Amino acid sequence: MFNAKRAILATAAGAITALALVPGATAHADDGDMFWMGGTVTGSGGVNVRSTPNMDRDVVDTMNYGEEFQAICKTNGQDIGGTDTWYGVPSGSEEPLYVTAKFVQVPDDFELPAC
Known part of the structure; x- marks a missing residue:
């Protein structure tokens, strides 16, 4: 089964050497135009x-x-x-995977690109 957490860490590891993901933090990975924002799962049962x-x-x-x-x-x-x-969250391929905003929190201080 695909492991989103491992794909996320693997994606970030190649672009950012020492960045701790802090809820609400924004970052820019220096591998082209890939921007990302730290989010947190808020749904008590998690999020699919x-x-x-x-x-x-x-x-x-x-x-x-x-x-x-x-x-x-x-x-x-x-x-x-x-x-x-x-x-959209990193998938390990070109196409992202998706989580609904209903069960996660992502700060509004940075405009993410359209998927």
């Missing part, structure tokens, strides 16, 4: 990671409550609990 921004797709992975992650882009998808915002 999916291949597209809707619940019709299989769960690829799950992130646990309190887990930190990299949001690399933002898009609209299926409305979950009043929000249609989904964040």
Whole structure:
């Protein structure tokens, strides 16, 4: 099974040598135009990671409550609990995986690119 946390760490490791992910911190990786923002899972049951921004797709992975992650882009998808915002997370390939904004917190102080 795909491990989003390992893919996130592997993606960051090649671009950033010594950066501690702090909830709410922003960063720029110096490998082209890849920007990302630190986010935190706020859903008490965690959040499912999916291949597209809707619940019709299989769960690829799950992130646990309190887990930190990299949001690399933002898009609209299926409305979950009043929000249609989904964040792209590194997948280990060119296409991101997605988590719904309903169960995560990503600071608004930086505009993520569209997925």
